[in-house]
Amino acid sequence: MATEPSSTLMDQHIWEGKIFNGDWVVPTGGQYAVIEPATGDHLGVVGRASPDDVQRAAEQAVEAQKAWARAPFHERAQVLRRAGQLWEQQATEIKQWIIRESGSIAPKADFELHVAASECYEAAALATQAYGRLLRSEQPRLSLARRLPAGVVGVIAPFNVPLILSIRSVAPALAFGNAVLLKPDPRTTVSGGVALARVFQEAGLPPGVLQVLPGGADIGEALITAPQVRVISFTGSTQAGRAVGELAARHLKRVHLELGGNSALIVLDDIDLDRAVAAGAWGSFFHQGQICMATSRHIVHESLVERYVDGLVAIAQHMAVGDPASQLVALGPIIDERQRDKIHSCVTTSVDAGARLATGGRYEALFYQPTVLANVTPSMPVYSNEIFGPVAPVVQFSSLDEAAALARDTEYGLSLGILTRDVMKGMELAERIPSGIVHINDQTISDEAVVPFGGVGASGNGARLGGAEWNMEAFTETQWVTIRGQIAPYA
Known part of the structure; x- marks a missing residue:
């Protein structure tokens, strides 16, 4: 059940020095200082996950995901709609973190919050989408393809647009019944990680379905190699993306790479x-x-x-x-x-x-x-x-x-x-x-929750995020099913 939002959603006493596994817990990897780039001021402390924390999170996510996937679609949609409302209702408080932690001007922070709400509203609609289609068969049977949750999705997000580049993978992945392990950039862990955890916690997301694991390259590696994680959504530099893609390929993981540009x-x-x-x-x-x-x-x-x-x-x-x-x-x-x-x-x-x-x-x-x-x-x-x-x-x-x-x-x-x-x-x-x-007749920067986003060449592996069709492709698996009225004759 969703609760009334906390009087101070981003109250540092709740999350300071901790990571999120459905509750706020002390990690085994230590802590990071939150530094304001404009002033060098110390804004707070966030928890640093360890590879052991990642493995525990992955194991917990498997169990949480099963129940979340079984939940009626309208319950998943309700959580996502509530999250969209919270981005709007708590915008003033979250906006200050985006400005101070990432060095954003106010209109850019406003844009991030607008997109975050849009992503959640669009994801709520994904939960009600048709998830399969009938196929023709040369045999006397019903043949269909259906989409099922991938399972546990790992999201690795960068510092520059921390809220958007986290939520654009987190929200649709949740809508389709997946659990998500999110690794925000250590430089923007609050606006790219803590804020999402607090919003979804207040929106009524069941414990363990979303977990936030701040850290460096070792945490990214642990996320990719964890056997329970089936899909990786990575946004970052081309250099880092090559390493992510190589490691994911060795572990037979599906990986979506949104990389650099020129x-x-x-x-x-x-x-x-x-x-x-x-x-x-x-x-x-x-x-x-x-x-x-x-x-x-x-x-x-x-x-x-x-x-x-x-x-x-x-x-x-x-x-x-x-x-x-x-x-x-x-x-x-x-x-x-x-x-x-x-x-x-x-x-x-x-x-x-x-x-x-x-x-x-x-x-x-x-x-x-x-x-x-x-x-x-x-x-x-x-x-x-x-x-x-x-x-x-x-x-x-x-x-x-x-x-x-x-x-x-x-x-x-x-x-x-x-x-x-x-x-x-x-x-x-x-x-x-x-x-x-x-x-x-426009410059090069634009994105919306309803459109396919992705690059080619060194800008990515052709994956697309955004919109119903492309998000379904990104965060679900296809299963072919046939049905006969009675056992097929082979004798």
Whole structure:
């Protein structure tokens, strides 16, 4: 039964220093400090799981999942609807954790909470979906295919959009009757893990069906290798994804890999320049560029390129950078020093190779100024690598063939934007560029609970999350069943 929400859903006395297995328990792996990247302040302490904790969680999940899968579909749907309501009712409290823990500006935190509620409402509808279909048979029998829960699903989520990139796997997996073991990133365990545990706990989810196991690579490995876990949903870097995919394959696990990106925005010569520049800036600078779908390469027609660069510079120079918890800013901090230094090295190496630093290229503490680089060529690091920072590299083209070749010149294939007044020309161009997502007359960052999300190449293994059809494919198994009125004659 769902209960009334706690007066303070995120009360630290409930969860501090603990992990969640249906209740809040002291782990055997120790603790993590929760650090605010904007200030360096200590916000609290979260529990650190050990591999032994993971194994115990997996064993408990097997038993909890059996009962959850047997529960009437309307009861599962009710829990998910209640969770959706809680994201809305408790938004103010959870929002502050997203801002302070991940360095998000307030509108980005609002967006995460909106999507979290949407994911739960959409997942509630999944619980009522038809779960099979009749098939023809050459024999006198009823033949059908039905979808059954996979069992125990492991979800490994990153730091950059911690709530969305956890809930988009957790909610549909629960809807189909699975149990879920969630490993949030240690840097955003509260907004990407604790918040989910508290919401589903208050929503009435039975104990053991969702468990939250913060930790590092050793916990990810334990999750993948646990025999009880049948499906892994991983979102993170391509480098880490390769390791996850390799380990999962050795253990015959189904794995969904949502990885990095180096997404291109192609700007043709027939566009409204002011709108194009605004879209391009948003795509590169949103959440400090720490988005897998970020606009990482601006491929601009030669007749517009100088004015386009000037437009980006004008926007970048008016974007305030600072602490989003205490100031009205456009950009918050980079998540940590390691990521900041990676961004800066990519920028400085490219400038040394001949790129023109039009603006930015500086930082103070973890605050990196929005940066625009002109005269970029495909041989430069900012063109060929996923930057994951507030950097807009601009390269020019003269023909559609050249634009297509430049956009294809990457191992990634996550998102693509094409800006043009000629929509059919945009469609034809898109067909020439491998990409899991294409937006014509928009920048590269967009996602909704009802759409298939996924990339190709180094951006993922073609798996899709989102929407009824693709979530069912991700989190259920297909079983073929035949039925005869009497035993088939073999004598």
